[in-house]
Amino acid sequence: MATARLVRAAGCGLRPSCTSKSYRGVTRLENEAVLDRMATRLEARPDILNLRRESVEHPFGTIKQWMNQGAFLMRRLENVRGEFSLTALAYNIKRAITLVGVPGLIAAVKA
Known part of the structure; x- marks a missing residue:
């Protein structure tokens, strides 16, 4: 399930040309932190994915x-x-x- 964080954009002069809404919604998956941690671990050790492919x-x-x-x-x-x-x-x-x-x-x- 995705959650949205609302951010007020009051002081931007270009806002009317970008959107008609008074807020900006940022959508993020509920468990996206887990995906981020996995991506960080894979960046640190890219060879681990090859080991997984071989064994699992x-x-x-x-x-x-x-x-x-x-x-x-x-x-x-x-x-x-x-x-x-x-x-x-x-x-x-x-x-x-x-x-x-x-x-x-x-x-x-x-x-």
């Missing part, structure tokens, strides 16, 4: 591309969470099979 974005790209999970089929947050939990479980099992193989996964489950 890969599973989501894999889920979307290999598992045909482009959009959620369910509605409402609780249902979407359940759907994504099942998708993440399938991704984790597929990844474990790739890393340790089926015999290794069965041995780990039995242990």
Whole structure:
């Protein structure tokens, strides 16, 4: 939700040529301070975004591309969470099979 701050512009002689209103509204998102802090952190360490792309974005790209999970089929947050939990479980099992193989996964489950 955006909030507006009203500023009185009484002493400006050019005001009638710019606007007919007696105030100027400045719109800012409710959580824009969080976005500003994130932008400041990214400016300080631009390499961190590349690290995130390497470690975090890969599973989501894999889920979307290999598992045909482009959009959620369910509605409402609780249902979407359940759907994504099942998708993440399938991704984790597929990844474990790739890393340790089926015999290794069965041995780990039995242990």
